[in-house]
Amino acid sequence: xxxxxxxFGILLAGLISGCSDGTVxxxxxxQAQVERGSTVFDDNCASCHxxxxxxxxxxxxxxxxxxxxxxxxxxxxxxxxxxxxxxMGTINQGGAPMGGQMPPFGNELSRDDQKAAIAFFQSKxxxxxYDAWFERSGM
Numbered sequence: 001x002x003x004x005x006x007x008f009g010i011l012l013a014g015l016i017s018g019c020s021d022g023t024v025x026x027x028x029x030x031q032a033q034v035e036r037g038s039t040v041f042d043d044n045c046a047s048c049h050x051x052x053x054x055x056x057x058x059x060x061x062x063x064x065x066x067x068x069x070x071x072x073x074x075x076x077x078x079x080x081x082x083x084x085x086x087x088m089g090t091i092n093q094g095g096a097p098m099g100g101q102m103p104p105f106g107n108e109l110s111r112d113d114q115k116a117a118i119a120f121f122q123s124k125x126x127x128x129x130y131d132a133w134f135e136r137s138g139m
Contacts, residue, residue: 027130028084028139029119037120040113044105049073053121067101075125083137087118 022030029037042051048070049055055072062068071077079087091114095102105114122130 024123025127027122027134029115029122033116033119034123036113037116037118037123040109040117041120044109045073045117048102049121053124062099066099068095068099070100070102073121073124075122075129079121080125080129080133081136084118084139088114091117 022032024031024034041049041053045053049072050070053072053074055074055077056069059069059071059077071079073079082090088111090098090102091109092104092106094100094104109117122133125133
């Protein structure tokens with residue numbers, strides 16, 4: 001009976017930890033990146049994009065200055081249309097090239113922190129959205 005309990009405990013621990021390559025549901029990022037990304041996002045992105053990456057209320061409607069409000073990054077906006085390199089470029093260069101006001105974070109965030117922020121908001125994407133992004137981006 002003791003061996004059964006130990007075996008069950010090992011099996012349960014393996015299932016909980018994922019027992020895989022460390023990625024979340026077979027995605028490109030790890031749970032550690034999502035957790036780090038949560039902090040990075042909260043500290044640098046949430047004030048504009050929302051704590052759940054939900055974006056501004058009327059994000060599709062131009063502001064008086066002609067720029068766009070912060071879009072949702074949680075899979076309900078257009079971020080999933082952009083390949084990984086473009087997402088990284090937007091973080092580095094800011095949103096001005098795409099008609100937004102997002103400041104550049106290239107000198108503020110390390111490359112690992114930028115990737116973690118992407119991991120965080122992509123972790124909010126449902127499987128259908130993530131799979132469409134993955135296929136589209138050629139990762």
